[in-house]
Amino acid sequence: MWGGRFAEGPAAVMREINASIPFDKRLWRQDVAGSKAHVAMLGRQGIVSAEDAATIAAGLDLVAADYEANGVHEDLALEDIHMQTEARLADAIGPVAGRLHTARSRNDQVATDFKLWVRDAIDQVIAALAGFQAALLTRAAEHADTVMPGFTHLQSAQPVTLGHHLMAYHEMIARDRSRFADARGRMNRSPLGSAALAGTGFPIDRAMTAAALGFDGPTRNSLDGVSDRDFAIDYLASATQCALHLSRLAEEFVLWASQPFGFVSLSDQWSTGSSIMPQKRNPDAAELVRGHAGRIMGCMTALMVTMKGLPLAYSKDMQDDKPPVFEAHDLLALSIAAMTGMVESATFRADRMRAAAEAGFSTATDLADWLVREAGLPFREAHHVTGRTVKLAEERGVALDALPLGDLQAIDARIDARVYDVLSVDASVASRTSFGGTAPVNVRAAIAAAREES
């Protein structure tokens, strides 16, 4: 394609280091779509004849059908998907294929193809996240009243409801979706027609190709159009944040599925056995979602470091933009699907959660609050009285609400029988009705609001 000024071909290693076809063949649909938009515009503008434009467009359809049926051949000599497609086009329609690359460069071509790919990837992720949210909503609705220990420092803190806990993830995923949507809106301008870096003297119509490819319009600066990859980094940053969220739920599933917790039993479909320990049901998928977050973050870092300090405009370093995006996307898609499946099919052990919530003196704050509210103690003093009460319950090995009134009154005479109304975990969660709090009535309202929005 560029052999005119060269007497010798490239060294074998040069060919290998230079080639991107092993990975960018994944862009073939976008490459064909971009070329079809380009040639339609060339024909409309009279830059190539209407007849040649029609021949090229039909030829591109043949190439696409061949790719679809037989896959893209990895010919290193043809370097990348753009040269591959042009070569296949020449096979199909002869020398007229050479007119396709008029008023275009691989630099604007690859930027366009890659944007189209990332845009599709965003649409897929947003749809998958909507499915994950639906699974969270279903399980949260089932467990709006299920009490469990809420943790800080992974110590039992205050009882919460499982529904509230799952809805916390629903919120995180809502923000993830909006991050992806923002990235999509920001990136949706077409680089096609920026040419190599400076634009072109041909009378092209960039608005036409932009519209044909579903962009909001053309990029406004040709140097920027061919050389920025911030759209890919936006995708990776959104993917990383989303993966971090998924990894936290994955970690909770790993913990909860362990015997000491026993809060959840993963379905057979989402567990693996051990080759030596027959009793094992390992949460491998959750562990891998946790692990994949690290790799996705690595992909983001890789592209950021590649782009750092690159002078304008295109440099070949930028060919390395694609593997980390492809890798991150595949890992994220798998992670979302796996978490969705796990959430849908998990058995939550309400009995174990309740027992753990009751065992951890998690209603101690409720006692302190009651002493403030009903007995008029300053909070600091109430905290102290409660501490002594917890110590006594711990010594006896019973829950707070199992201590007899006489013992409570021996600690502080201002306590009366009404205190038992707040010492149970159910009373505790039911009382947390502040906006965004864990009370079952709030959880049901949050679920209803989320269903309304989706």
Ligand code: ARG
């Ligand atoms: N395969 C190249 C890439 O992915 C296409 C652009 C090549 N441009 C060039 N000036 N050599 O970046």
